Amino acid sequence: MSNHIYLFLALFLLLIPIGCGDNDTPPPSDTASSNDADPSEDTGIDWSGGNVKELATMSGHDGGVNSIALSPDGGTLASASSDGTIKLWDVSSGEERATLSGHGSGVNSVAFSPDGKTLVSGGYDYTIKLWNVSSGEEVATLSGHGDCVWSVAFSPDGRTLA
Secondary structure, eight states: OOEEEEEEHHHHHHTSOOSOSSSOOOOOOSSSOTTTSOHHHHHOOOOSTTOOOEEEEEEEESSOEEEEEEOTTSSEEEEEETTSEEEEEETTTOOEEEEEEOOSSOEEEEEEOTTSSEEEEEETTSOEEEEETTTOOEEEEEOOOSSOOOOOOBOTTSSOBO
């Protein structure tokens, strides 16, 4: 069975910080149900009138997609799957650039370094892996976790992993 990744123009819009910063606007109330609220009230984005456009459908994983990350330059999408692979996709064409294999089981999370040259992944195999984005080669494996690695992130300066 092939799973699909749908990349929407709205994904890029959601990455823009809206309603954050020096203003005193409180966060949205947790009491409103998602059916009650107009999404444009919280985001400032008008979701009506066809403003959201599908850019590409990317197919190739044999398991569910657990995480996606967009490179800092917006040109590459990484997808992490329960099939144990990471795929790198060309955003403009929707074509698969590379398949990264090395985790012993499913991959839960992926994140790009701020310079976009390194990808970090965390998986069900209790490891974190670092990958060279341009070559697709595994650079390092960090082990020692006592359970699955559910989420990974780079610090803004790219020098620290969390």
